[in-house]
Amino acid sequence: MKEFLNKKGLIITLSIFLLIVFIFGGMYSRYMTNQIEVHEEERYFASLLELVEDGESLEAFDAEGADVTYQVPGSEDDYTPELLESFIVLDDSEDEIAVIYVIETIGISSGFQAAYAISLDNDRLLGVNVLSHKETVSQENRYYNKLSDSFFNQFNNKDLDVIDFSIDTVAGATLSSLAMDIGMKYARELYATDYDFEIINVILEIDSLIYNYDLNTINDYQFIAEITFDEDDKTALVHLDNDFNYVETASGDEVTQAVIDSLPVFIPEANLINTDVAIQSYDDTTRVLTISVSGYSSTGITMDLLISSSLDSVENITYVSSDESYDDTQGYSGSGVPEVEENYIDTFNNDGSIIDSTAGATVTSNAMDTALEWVQTFDAALNGGN
């Protein structure tokens, strides 16, 4: 051996060593790189399986797709989300228990990819897993980072067989919220196509909506709506509460349960009148009507309206409470809450006019503006519009 190496064998051996390292070492390096993709795929599948409690394995399948469009958040344009992948989830008995759709939607930018898992047993959305996105994350507790567990929990065990199939968006992360809301809805459409699931479809049109200004019935219902429904174009006049829940049918055709369930969803979307003012209660002994209006805070400003003894006008308004706050960084220089509210009310009580918006308290001003305009309309309704 040593004799061989001392002749030409040494250079041959060393060269062969280099060659072997180059070939087999190269294969080893390539294997390492390939393993990264393998591990990424394993983690990806594992993250999908986590959505389904008893899921053991995934089986890819070709979804039929759904031809529906949604509005691009923050834009007038429409688009169809992109179905990237679809999987059937099998349990340890190889039974199909769920389906997962990986869907790309648009938030503040395109490329919002999330997986939506739907149970085959009970037609419920089991959960969602955001896989990748290009939403704004540079600021802590802002934009996408505002989406907390309570937001994501909305997707857990959500029934598909409801009219109001949507989630509450998060203020400050509205576009990102809508990306997931649309993805969820598109997943339901895909599921309906693939598994003959029938999405509740209600034909309902809101023809008009007004407040109920009748003091005799104002505690019973707060809105009156004219509706047209069903394929036969049936019509009805219905009474509704502050949340647009059905109270009773005043006249017209008998409304179906599906229409009743749909009213709280359809009426806000119809956007016929400003409904920021809520009628809280009317005491016919004291002749005080309590109303509230949402402003900077959703709980807003509450005030009492004293109705005249002849019940034909509003005598004055009394401030009750406010959950507002003014922004001194925007130029508000007065004293704190409820200065703005009381200024509005005092002026209105004095001469019936509505003052201009207060700098630094614009949202509160707008709320008071809305409330006082409502009072003017209500006052006109009490005395027959004279």
Add this chain to the structure above:
Amino acid sequence: MARFAGGKAPFLRISDQKGKSTNTIMRDFMIAMLPVILFSWYKNGISVYLDGNINFFEMLYPLFLVIMGGLLSVVMEGIFFYVTDKKNRKLDDILRKLSTSYAAIPGVILALLLPLYTPIWVLMFAAFIATIVGKMLFGGFGHNIFNPALLGYAVVGFTLSGFITDAGGVFNGTEVLIDSYGGATPLGIFANFRNTGEAFSFAALVEPYGNLWDFFIGTIPGALGETSALAILIGGVWLVARKIIKWYTPVIYVGTIFVLSWIIGAIAGDAGLWFPTYSILSGGIMFAAVFMITEPVSTPTNALGKVFFALFLGVLTVLFRFVGNLPEGVGTSLILMNIFAIPIDTYTGIIRTKVFRKPGLSYASVLIGVLLIIVAYTIIASVNMYTAFLPIINIWQVI
């Protein structure tokens, strides 16, 4: 009686270690690197395997890379000896030459400087540059101008870094799962902050990776051998104890970076010790301090020379980190200082022998003057990163 050694460095004090040849340095260097090698294998292989994120063969790769680095350097040097010396082509001749030329060390250091997913062919190319170009073409061990491993690393860094990134880069199988890393090493985040001009913060630079203790232990992303200051320090203590390196060279180098970073941080309004500590524990500063700037051939040989060399190196590292295009700064500054090792050695030799005479004072003035100018420029140039500097600049402009 005084004894003098002639020829090129290194000069081993045989009187301290009787019966040992220059193999002693090589052996002690390898022993010193063992903690670093073992930690890098544990961090990037064993622990990731135990976490269940990679398989057995993947677990072996970090160790394989380091062993291959050393072997490739030895084999390439052996081939070079064979090709260039026709009279001594026997196995014993080659082995004898290899045993006195530190053949494996450049390759091992090279592997420790590279990311985990460096392809073997890239390592081969780097070992070729380090061993053949950086060392043998200059005349072999004792004649190289540049640190061979560093030259190989620099050439690969400038030419083939894209291949390393494409192959997987620096993150091991566990690190890729850690969201807070966001796909960036500590120096990567440092570079982002530096380029955008945002003021540094502990929350942004340190917290994504845990705390400074994690930096010291080495459980942060980075090249194979550079993350664990603890393992490097163990190796450094061994080398100092064995009188292979002088303790003050790494101490002055790291100390210079610490003080300068502290000054820059203090001027910016954040005088916390976390920033200079973060500075010396991120990137390859600790590794370079112990294993590279103490390299006996391409650095000054006399004590004062080593002091000035470490001072210049520290200042330049900070300068390149804060002002240059690349966030690391260690390699660039060391290559630059390798060029000036001989002049520094010469000047400091004159200073030591003629300290109170005119030539000595002149050379000392030149060295100190240049050093102070670079220090001043480094601090001023760092102005771009700190909004806290702006009031000072405005006053300056008014004046």
